[in-house]
Amino acid sequence: MRLLTLFTAALVFTVLFTACNAIDSKSNSQAQSSNNVPNVASTPYSDGARRVTVQELETMMKTGSAFVVDVRSQDSYDAGHIPGAKLIPSGDILNHLKELPRDKLIVTYCS
Numbered sequence: 596m597r598l599l600t601l602f603t604a605a606l607v608f609t610v611l612f613t614a615c616n617a618i619d620s621k622s623n624s625q626a627q628s629s630n631n632v633p634n635v636a637s638t639p640y641s642d643g644a645r646r647v648t649v650q651e652l653e654t655m656m657k658t659g660s661a662f663v664v665d666v667r668s669q670d671s672y673d674a675g676h677i678p679g680a681k682l683i684p685s686g687d688i689l690n691h692l693k694e695l696p697r698d699k700l701i702v703t704y705c706s
Contacts, residue, residue, distance in 0.1 A: 647702060652677075654702060664697040666704075677704070 640646070641660045646657070655661035656679060663673050663680040683691045685705070695701055 598600050647700075652702060655702070660699055662701050664695075664701060664703045665705075666703050680704075 597665070598706065647661075652661060663677055665676050665680040665692050666685040666688070666701070667676075667682075668684055669682065672680075676682070681694070
């Protein structure tokens with residue numbers, strides 16, 4: 596069980612930090628030019644993390660299939676955040692692993 600927790604923590608940190616630093620304007624422009632149809636096919640990135648479009652996230656939030664985590668600071672969260680997002684600053688993720696659902700896609704954002 597301890598090994599599973601450590602593995603999960605390592606995976607969350609890897610996805611969190613690489614996803615927050617990755618910028619892919621080509622993917623965003625393609626998603627916007629496709630008549631606002633969500634791009635459901637995963638795109639291969641070197642970090643292995645799947646990206647979701649705004650439209651996909653909206654749909655997943657409406658159906659309850661996504662858990663949205665804002666990994667920024669409290670000040671940034673207070674300045675504006677996605678409604679329904681849970682604030683868990685990136686440095687505190689390990690302290691909140693039990694709060695993350697296992698039956699939903701966990702979507703993190705930092706900007």
